[in-house]
Amino acid sequence: MNEQNENLQTSTKPLSPREVLHQTALKAPNQSGVYMWRNEGGTIIYVGKAKNLKNRLTSYFSGNKDIKTRLLISRARSIEYITTGNEYEAFLLENNLIKQHNPRYNICLKDGKSYPVLKITKEKFPRLYKTRNVVKDGSLYFGPFPDAAALDTFIETLYDIYPLRHCRKFREKDSACLYYHMGKCLGPCCKKTDSSTYGEFIGEITSLLEGKEDTAKKMEDQMRQAARELDFEKAARLRDGLKALSIMQNQNIVEGFDQDDRDYIATWREGELVSFTILKIRGGKLLGRDNYRTLSLNEDTELIPEFMGAYYTEKEIIPPSIYVVSKEGTEFMKRWIKETYDCETEIIPVDDTEKMRMHRAAVNMAQQNAREDIIRRVRERGDFPAMEELKKELGLSKLPVRIEGFDIAHIGGKFPVASLISFYNGNPDKKNYRYFRLKTTDGLIDDFASMKEAVSRRYTRLLNENAELPDLLLIDGGIGQVNAVDSILQTLGLDIPIAGLAKRDEEIWRPHTSQPICLPKRSDALRLLQRVRDETHRFATSRNQELRTKENTVSPFAKLPGVGAKRDGMLMKKYGTLACLANATETDIAETLGIKADAASDILIAAKNLYIEQMEKQNRQKASLGIPGTTKEKAARFQMNHNLAAAALLEIASPEEDPKDS
Structure with missing residues (x-):
């Protein structure tokens, strides 16, 4: 019996890892719970929750x-x-497991979440800088500031206003640094100033940062007093300091909101990225914007709830109102915040x-900010x-790696x-964008012939220059x-993969x-092709508009x-087009312009x-393309195609070709 089992086992084909996972999914129960995906080393790489475990897990293997x-x-x-007993229990368990195991493909914001603060060191001649590390070393800390970029600007402004030291470590020296000679430092390291003068500057900065209700008024009084005493340098410092602080505290104000505190949360994804x-409204003003990038394989409808569970880790940072795009999962989050932090908040x-x-x-x-962040990230890492x-x-x-895209733009030919x-x-x-002013189809509507001309001119040049060819050619x-494009490449003897969208x-x-x-709408490959296609269309349309604008600004009558x-202007008002002028009489032109008959005759002859x-x-262009109809026209069309391929091989180019053409 054992021998038969062994023979049966050896004759059965082993299941692939995907098939093993699928079998596990099929055996899952039809109730709510949490599921965990583990890699080859047994590490949890993803945690998810489901109202129905079997339905959710089997969906990973369908379609x-x-x-x-x-x-x-x-x-x-x-x-x-x-x-679990219900979906809310699954949500709580999922949140705990994510924080415990920190899976690679779940949202985790433990790193880099803290806001920056401004630090004034406890030294005889202090310096100030931005930091996220608060240490009990006797230094003064101000903040936190939600917008790190605004804080950077504020610190730069302070250094422009106050000549403080820039060096990281204070050492006494015999000669002053460049900052001293530029007037950007008082030179305490060379004993060019004393601690009382230096301390006055630090006191002014500290008063600015304390932000008490009467601070601004006191600073303004000091500014006016300094002006009365003709100490204009101090008055200017105080004025610029107040202005810099006002800019930092009040930038990006969203008008029309009431004075309540609230957060606005939105997301954007590209594949797993x-x-x-988060836009943080405090006291009716947009104080800052937080961006977080992470990897997640969760469904789109569950991204915001998962993020909120990772982001709101302290009661103090939870506002009374949180606005989101969708209501998916909002009831769970509201209940979770209440039970976890004993905090009432509305998720709207x-x-x-x-x-x-x-x-x-x-x-x-x-x-939009989340989308721009994704675009930057994709640009940094490559798609x-x-x-x-x-x-x-x-x-x-x-x-x-190298994709080139073509598109045609014209207005009625x-x-x-x-x-x-x-x-x-x-x-x-x-830097490798090009445009082609087409010659064989000027005045005609024939996208096939236009595409053939552009492709033949482009890749004939690359062949002659022995330049690098693209890995994929995309046609709109x-x-x-x-x-049509493939026929040109075959004639040129090129094996470049082609795709049309x-x-x-x-x-x-x-x-x-x-x-x-046909690829899924959320496919990364389709998204990349769409980006290429849309960019070719934008570039072609913008160039066509430039040519139209240029043509429209030059009147055909100006050549007469x-x-x-x-x-x-008089001819344009009277006749409008060159055809109408050519059909006019000498007498009409003479009366319109108030000129003699001889001059009117010269204008009429030139117009005709x-x-x-x-x-x-x-007519020459129509004949060269061969508009379908008679046998003679079809033969002309065949001859045009033959000539076009020959021109591609020989790189026949007009001496008047636009230098920007390729």
Whole structure:
């Protein structure tokens, strides 16, 4: 019997780590509780709560998941869970476990949470600086200050006003430092001043920072007294000090709020990376903004409650009102704050009513700050998760470190422009942006031909210069545009991966395929492609607008003989277009401008010639592109494509090409 069991075990294929996790999820009970994901070393990497453990855990293995979920599953080796009597008990247990184990993919704000303070050292000649470490060494501490940047500015202002020492350690010397010679220090190290004079400055700064109700009035009285005594330097110091303190205390005031204290909390995420922003309103003024970056694999609806559990660790920092985006989890948080800190606070989700207008604006401001913080973070680290997912989903041979994107912009066929933008490590590389003033489609609407011209000109040049080629080429369009570009690259003998992003359903098209690739809306790869596409569109549109503005400021009548600014205005008012002027008579022109018939004849002849020249140019362009219709036109169209590919190989360029073109 044992022998049969052994044979059965050896013949059964072992389960993969993912399958083992899935089996554990299927066996979970249908009740509330907390679950913990452990890695290969047994370390807890994520803690979550669920109203129904089985439903929540099995959801990790169903459907197409975003990269943060796939990352969690790939690094986990086991799942444990603890059942609870209700969802609120699960919330309490989750909060305790997160603080106990500090999992990598949960929100933890223990580090870097303290606000900075201003320290005045206890020395014979004190110095002042910003610190987050409060030590009982006899020094004076002022704060904390929620806005660290404002404190930095205030300290710089104090050093501009008061010539205090800058050196970290005080040592007596024979010669003074550069700060003394610049008038930025009194030179106590060289005995250039005494402690009483130096102490007067410290006393003024201390009075400023104490911020008592009568401090400002006393300082103003001292300022006026110093002015009466003709001690203008002291009066100026006091004036500038009061101004600097006022700026620090009152910057970023949000008008229209009452005097209650409140917090506004919002978040933004990119994959596993999450940023939280808190706007702190105290006494009706926005005193500061806190930003926290962290990693979390929690659901979007549970991010704010999880963050609040990690952030509000002291009763003193909990305001009477907290405004958030959604009501998800707010009842639990309100109850938890009451039971934990014996503190009454309202957690209020904002809505679109007029009553909430100001509060909604503040939450939107916080959300925008969180988004900007994420953008900075992605720029700093490179968008590697998105590039890795893009490589996998598109079947690329290597990571798309360099992505180039094309887009076409025109107005009714006029001023056609192709934009080329470049992304490196998932971020814009603006020094490699280019634009192309298109020549073969000026006056015509043919995006396929426009894209072909831009691509052929770009990559012919890179071939001739033996320059680095991109890892991925993104086209703003569907399968038609993608195949058109692929034909040019094939002609050039280039093997650059191509993808097209169609705007309607955000479908990704690869060359010569019948079905698009559809990624989840929260996919990091799709987000990166959207960023590239949107940037190409912005760049192309801005250049097209520049050309239109330039063209609109130059009147076609100004090119005619004997027509200056005044006559140009008269012709524009009378005829409006060159075509209307070319169809006018000498008598009409002479009467309009008040000139002789000979001069009017010269203007009319020049107008007709210029109009004929423009029409011939448009006809040549139409013939070169071959508008579908007759057999002759189709042959001309075929010849145009052949010539375009040949031009790409030979890099035929006009001597009048825009120097910014590539």
